Amino acid sequence: MNKDTAEIIKAVQNSMELLKCRKCGCMKKSLESMRSALSATENIDFSVLMTEIQTALDKTEPSEYT
Numbered sequence: 001m002n003k004d005t006a007e008i009i010k011a012v013q014n015s016m017e018l019l020k021c022r023k024c025g026c027m028k029k030s031l032e033s034m035r036s037a038l039s040a041t042e043n044i045d046f047s048v049l050m051t052e053i054q055t056a057l058d059k060t061e062p063s064e065y066t
Helices: 003-016 025-039 044-059
Strands: none
Touching (some): 025 044
């Protein structure tokens, strides 16, 4: 895993620790956009990032604000 991917994963993990981010519609849309963009590529290097994005999406709660 390269440094940039590791930094993205850490940022996603840190954000999902915050209740406000788990309930934010902007966060959910951002994660969904990243998942969509990454799923369009066949680059195996993104598999760890895709797993982390799905884990974060699984932690999201119903949106209270955007």
